[in-house]
Amino acid sequence: MDFCLSPKHAARQIEFREFADRELQPAGHTFPRDNLRKMAGRGYMGLPVPREWGGQGEDFFTYILLIEEISRICASTGVILAVHTSVGTFPLLYYGTQAQKERYLPGLARGELLGAFALSEAGAGSDAAALRTSARRIEEGYCINGGKVFITSGGEADLYTVFATLDQSLGSRGICAFLIEKGTPGLTVAPPEKKMGLHGSATTELQFTDLVVGADQLLGEEGKGFALAMSLLDGGRIGIAAQGLGLARASLEATAAYLASRLEKGDQVSQWARFTLADLFSRLEAARLLTYRAALLKEKGQPCSREAAMAKCFATDLAVEAAIRCIDLWPPDEYEGEYPLFRYFCDAKVTQIYEGTNQIQRLVISRDVLKTFHK
Amino acid sequence: MNFALTEEQEMTRKMVRDFAEKEVKPGAAERDENEHFSRELFDKMGQLGITGIPWPEEYGGAGSDFLSYVIAVEELSRVDASAGTTLSAHISLASWPIFKYGTEEQKKKYLEPMALGEKLGAFGLTEATAGTDAAAQRTTAVLDGDSYILNGNKIFITNAGEAEIYIIFAVTDKEKKARGISAFIVEKGTPGFSFGKKERKMGLRSSPTLELIFENCRVPKENLLGQEGEGFKIAMSTLDGGRNGIAAQAVGIAQGALEEAVAYAASREQFGQPIGNFQAISFMLADMATKIEAARLLTYQAAFLESQGLPYGKASAMAKLFASEAAMEITTNAVQIFGGYGYTKDYPVERFMRDAKITQIYEGTSEVQRLVISRYLLKG
Numbered sequence: 092m093d094f095c096l097s098p099k100h101a102a103r104q105i106e107f108r109e110f111a112d113r114e115l116q117p118a119g120h121t122f123p124r125d126n127l128r129k130m131a132g133r134g135y136m137g138l139p140v141p142r143e144w145g146g147q148g149e150d151f152f153t154y155i156l157l158i159e160e161i162s163r164i165c166a167s168t169g170v171i172l173a174v175h176t177s178v179g180t181f182p183l184l185y186y187g188t189q190a191q192k193e194r195y196l197p198g199l200a201r202g203e204l205l206g207a208f209a210l211s212e213a214g215a216g217s218d219a220a221a222l223r224t225s226a227r228r229i230e231e232g233y234c235i236n237g238g239k240v241f242i243t244s245g246g247e248a249d250l251y252t253v254f255a256t257l258d259q260s261l262g263s264r265g266i267c268a269f270l271i272e273k274g275t276p277g278l279t280v281a282p283p284e285k286k287m288g289l290h291g292s293a294t295t296e297l298q299f300t301d302l303v304v305g306a307d308q309l310l311g312e313e314g315k316g317f318a319l320a321m322s323l324l325d326g327g328r329i330g331i332a333a334q335g336l337g338l339a340r341a342s343l344e345a346t347a348a349y350l351a352s353r354l355e356k357g358d359q360v361s362q363w364a365r366f367t368l369a370d371l372f373s374r375l376e377a378a379r380l381l382t383y384r385a386a387l388l389k390e391k392g393q394p395c396s397r398e399a400a401m402a403k404c405f406a407t408d409l410a411v412e413a414a415i416r417c418i419d420l421w422p423p424d425e426y427e428g429e430y431p432l433f434r435y436f437c438d439a440k441v442t443q444i445y446e447g448t449n450q451i452q453r454l455v456i457s458r459d460v461l462k463t464f465h466k
Numbered sequence: 467m468n469f470a471l472t473e474e475q476e477m478t479r480k481m482v483r484d485f486a487e488k489e490v491k492p493g494a495a496e497r498d499e500n501e502h503f504s505r506e507l508f509d510k511m512g513q514l515g516i517t518g519i520p521w522p523e524e525y526g527g528a529g530s531d532f533l534s535y536v537i538a539v540e541e542l543s544r545v546d547a548s549a550g551t552t553l554s555a556h557i558s559l560a561s562w563p564i565f566k567y568g569t570e571e572q573k574k575k576y577l578e579p580m581a582l583g584e585k586l587g588a589f590g591l592t593e594a595t596a597g598t599d600a601a602a603q604r605t606t607a608v609l610d611g612d613s614y615i616l617n618g619n620k621i622f623i624t625n626a627g628e629a630e631i632y633i634i635f636a637v638t639d640k641e642k643k644a645r646g647i648s649a650f651i652v653e654k655g656t657p658g659f660s661f662g663k664k665e666r667k668m669g670l671r672s673s674p675t676l677e678l679i680f681e682n683c684r685v686p687k688e689n690l691l692g693q694e695g696e697g698f699k700i701a702m703s704t705l706d707g708g709r710n711g712i713a714a715q716a717v718g719i720a721q722g723a724l725e726e727a728v729a730y731a732a733s734r735e736q737f738g739q740p741i742g743n744f745q746a747i748s749f750m751l752a753d754m755a756t757k758i759e760a761a762r763l764l765t766y767q768a769a770f771l772e773s774q775g776l777p778y779g780k781a782s783a784m785a786k787l788f789a790s791e792a793a794m795e796i797t798t799n800a801v802q803i804f805g806g807y808g809y810t811k812d813y814p815v816e817r818f819m820r821d822a823k824i825t826q827i828y829e830g831t832s833e834v835q836r837l838v839i840s841r842y843l844l845k846g
Contacts, residue, residue: 092770093468094467095467347844354845365840368839369787369835369836369837369839369840372784373784373787373788373839380760381756381760387467398759401755452752453748453749456751456756457742457749460755461751464724
């Protein structure tokens, strides 16, 4: 075992941290185009994409460090990056044809194109295989009808990976994945949802009305779409764990700095405040180790479903609790300008929900635990 | 970063698990019931080479690292927390200060037989009025010719009565307060050194906990450990590493409870199906498993840092705090999953729950850990 970051990872972590501190702004209520442009300028929109495809060729672990640091400053930017990379770019990289890769990958990796992922439907949330958006084979390719909900970067993205079923009676084996470009006739994007947090990230419904895509836009094989989506889950969850980690750090580091400044001024810091901080920082350290371990397993291609679920569940639960408890330690009137802890709390809540709710994570973990320890 | 154990660490785990399953587990419930300490088990640990895991071979050790040591404590505690604490107190509390602060002669005379498992060690710091406030020592040591004369009482001493070697703290200069405390190596059988009440405890019942009594007990001058006045520093630095051992105990206890709970949840049927099918149970198991992993990573990290010679005080306090709190919660939930059966002595989960409690208390209560951690965080 070695709990120290490699010199290369440590150097990149510092680079990401300094970049986020200096260059990024919290998104507010507008889509953070400036942040994304700056990240693209550094190659961060395609960090783990091979160099031959316009990316930086970094490992998955480095990408996780990036998500953590970005989310610490702006969780909206963090989720846009995570969705763009984990589920907007990786499926193309893993399953795309040469032609599909040539067409889209360099643009995505350089951040000229933004990727999105359309799986959830009104009647298919945690039960993703119950999706009803239909794909019908036609002469020109496929005709798609249906609707998606809660699509991150909806309306802002240039390329959507959309899941639809050829035949609902086939269940998950009837599902296909399609690459659908922004502006394709038949694609309608609803106005962004009004959300509790992540105000900078656009979340929309998508409607497909007799939308025609060529057969060359099918990603992977017919009927393999669900397996494709599932294969992305572990990586996606580790990304959200890193987002939770970044958010938890945002709350905790700000609060520790505030309390330390009180001490410096000669004020007392109550034992209760100290103990709260001690508990939360201990859990933060644990969340960090769980997340990094899952990321390393993923990078090495080892099974990591349980570890990814544990990291996601633990880190995102902490992100919410850290924000709530830090609010009590830091009176709003002590802060000049926008009070950030409300934002951290509101942003954090959804990390317990998307990429598999934490209830789904507990299902994944308990199934594995029952299997492992029951002889 | 690399989260895989080395081959040597894996071998240690396999060896200790095998020993724990075959030799420790079978009598654990009975020893608990009868408050019986088994010296035979400690002797066997010595034969296996785990009584001196982290010490160099020249002192009779296995030449391994602190991570292997915490793995051994974890594996023993997984079946019997009392066996875990015997080893933990022996290595972390009694052997460590000799290794760290002892003279060459002291190491040869005391560390070597302890590492070989020929002698058992104990650590006497706590007094009736000096618990969390450990600097408030009343035991005194007065230099008289070639020896110090010790007077006073120590309480709650793990391995007491059974151990041959004791690290004892006493005041040599009252004026200097914490800086007037010194550490001594005291052998069992020294005239004036006797044992008081054996505690009857809620948990860890097969690990003896006794009072130590010093009445004009003469300790040779050469048994001063470190310098005069260094005692408090020695005690505090010993406890920093000792916390890794307690964290490992907590992880082992929790792991033992989880495995019992999983087996029960998978086989116990109600409403026509295994209760593990119900989310009320399975989600509890998921949280238990996640917290154990988190606690284990924190514990291994602290032990890794110590092995590397890097600062580990904050990491070991975090590991001890998180792991012991998690162990209490996890063992309580294990009893809950067993329902009424869990409350009986027919199953081991009630023992795990009783054993878990002390991990939140000894070698610095959870409250002390929080204080230590917050000082690191706020630098004040």
